[in-house]
Amino acid sequence: MATNHLPHTLSLLARTPASLDALLRDQPDFWTQHNEGGDTWTVFDVIGHLIHGERTDWMPRAKMILESGESRAFEPFDRLAQNRESRGKSLPQLLDEFARLRAENLTALRALNLRDADLERRGRHPALGVVTLSELLATWAVHDLTHVHQISRVMAHQYERAVGPWRAYLGVLKCAGHSE
Amino acid sequence: MATNHLPHTLSLLARTPASLDALLRDQPDFWTQHNEGGDTWTVFDVIGHLIHGERTDWMPRAKMILESGESRAFEPFDRLAQNRESRGKSLPQLLDEFARLRAENLTALRALNLRDADLERRGRHPALGVVTLSELLATWAVHDLTHVHQISRVMAHQYERAVGPWRAYLGVLKCAGHSE
Numbered sequence: 001m002a003t004n005h006l007p008h009t010l011s012l013l014a015r016t017p018a019s020l021d022a023l024l025r026d027q028p029d030f031w032t033q034h035n036e037g038g039d040t041w042t043v044f045d046v047i048g049h050l051i052h053g054e055r056t057d058w059m060p061r062a063k064m065i066l067e068s069g070e071s072r073a074f075e076p077f078d079r080l081a082q083n084r085e086s087r088g089k090s091l092p093q094l095l096d097e098f099a100r101l102r103a104e105n106l107t108a109l110r111a112l113n114l115r116d117a118d119l120e121r122r123g124r125h126p127a128l129g130v131v132t133l134s135e136l137l138a139t140w141a142v143h144d145l146t147h148v149h150q151i152s153r154v155m156a157h158q159y160e161r162a163v164g165p166w167r168a169y170l171g172v173l174k175c176a177g178h179s180e
Numbered sequence: 181m182a183t184n185h186l187p188h189t190l191s192l193l194a195r196t197p198a199s200l201d202a203l204l205r206d207q208p209d210f211w212t213q214h215n216e217g218g219d220t221w222t223v224f225d226v227i228g229h230l231i232h233g234e235r236t237d238w239m240p241r242a243k244m245i246l247e248s249g250e251s252r253a254f255e256p257f258d259r260l261a262q263n264r265e266s267r268g269k270s271l272p273q274l275l276d277e278f279a280r281l282r283a284e285n286l287t288a289l290r291a292l293n294l295r296d297a298d299l300e301r302r303g304r305h306p307a308l309g310v311v312t313l314s315e316l317l318a319t320w321a322v323h324d325l326t327h328v329h330q331i332s333r334v335m336a337h338q339y340e341r342a343v344g345p346w347r348a349y350l351g352v353l354k355c356a357g358h359s360e
Contacts, residue, residue: 005342008210012335015203023199023328030188128345135344142343145336146352148203152329155192156322162185163322164315165308172326175355 004116005134009141014106016144017099020047020151025092032091036157036177043154046147047094048082054101056081058140059108065123065133066112073126109137153177184296185314189321194286196324197279200227200331205272212271216337216357223334226327227274228262234281236261238320239288245303245313246292253306289317333357 024032024043032043041049061074086094112118119134156172167173204212204223212223221229241254266274292298299314336352347353 003342005339008208008338011207012211015207019199019203022202023195027191027195028188031192125345128348131344131346135342135346138339138342138344139346139350142336142339142346142350142352145332146350149329149332149336149352149355152325152332156325156329158188159185159318159322162183162315162318164311164318165305166311166315166319166322168308170319170322170326171357172322172329175329177351 004119005138006114006119009137010106010109012141012144013102016148017095017102020148021095021099023151025095027091030158031155034154034158036154040177041150041154043151044086044091044094045082046151046154047091047098048086048089049079050144050147051094051098051101052078052081052085053140053143054098054105058136059105061123061136062109062112062133065121065136066118068123070122070124070130073124076126149175184299185318186294186299189317190286190289192321192324193282196328197275197282200328201275201279203331205275207271210338211335214334214338216334220357221330221334223331224266224271224274225262226331226334227271227278228266228269229259230324230327231274231278231281232258232261232265233320233323234278234285238316239285241303241316242289242292242313245301245316246298248303250302250304250310253304256306329355 024047035042035045056075057077064072064074089097114133119132119137121133122130123133123136125131153172153175156170160167160173163170163173204227215222215225236255237257244252244254269277294313299312299317301313302310303313303316305311333352333355336350340347340353343350343353
């Protein structure tokens with residue numbers, strides 16, 4: 001039996017919205033509306049992407065594992081949905097929406113009362129093949145972290161020139177953008 | 181005349197402590213007391229390092245630029261100080277200390293009433309040579325981001341196996357550790 005990671009997963013998932021809110025709410029557009037060039041994402045785009053995951057990815061996939069097992073593959077995740085869904089919204093609106101959806105999803109997740117045997121149940125990812133519910137929930141948490149990692153990098157990029165020669169010492173400015 | 185980045189710098193520096201507090205306070209040790217192997221840092225170590233910077237690095241260097249210009253090189257930054265200074269403390273104590281020192285430093289920084297010409301004043305870094313006050317303050321902000329970036333990576337590392345095959349999709353797990 002694999003380790004039951006659920007308490008750690010819940011503990012992390014519960015904290016991400018408030019942490020991003022504290023970092024980003026009422027920041028000047030300088031930090032939140034600029035990207036790393038080309039078609040990379042702004043901080044605003046990333047929050048829209050996190051919202052889309054709350055709506056369509058994590059809990060729907062968890063329920064599909066519990067209901068259909070490996071018989072049905074997950075819907076692929078639309079990585080550009082936020083371009084439509086965030087349109088006309090402000091960053092504070094997106095932060096509120098993310099926090100509300102996350103809280104609702106964690107309430108629903110806790111209500112499932114998952115036991116060790118449930119966490120080992122299997123589903124089918126359209127590209128990765130067989131995965132377990134435990135892996136899905138752990139991925140939800142690390143997906144938060146990958147986007148915290150990306151947000152710190154996108155923000156740092158805006159100051160690449162401002163730091164002058166210190167550029168050489170600041171690891172975040174050397175990150176190769178493996179985070180999307 | 182370079183852009184005056186001070187308002188953006190202040191806006192970021194003011195938010196980091198609350199953002200890290202929301203992410204980390206009362207997390208299980210699983211997330212905060214494990215590193216990436218060898219002599220890499222835990223999240224606990226990183227907060228101690230941020231505290232040491234507040235005490236000895238950023239504002240003392242800013243004052244040295246204003247008082248001594250290029251005539252005197254900065255003290256080198258002790259990157260291992262937290263091993264002594266954090267001993268016997270809890271993570272909530274460190275988060276409180278970081279927030280208090282940061283608030284005090286920002287009060288002191290605002291009280292300097294820096295003007296554009298002040299921001300162009302020069303100091304001497306022991307390894308990098310001539311730097312400006314503007315670059316120092318921008319580096320203070322990106323130093324926060326580099327450690328947010330590191331914290332997200334160190335936490336994600338704890339789940340490297342838990343995510344199973346999703347490992348391939350999660351950029352933070354591929355980050356080469358350029359963040360210290």
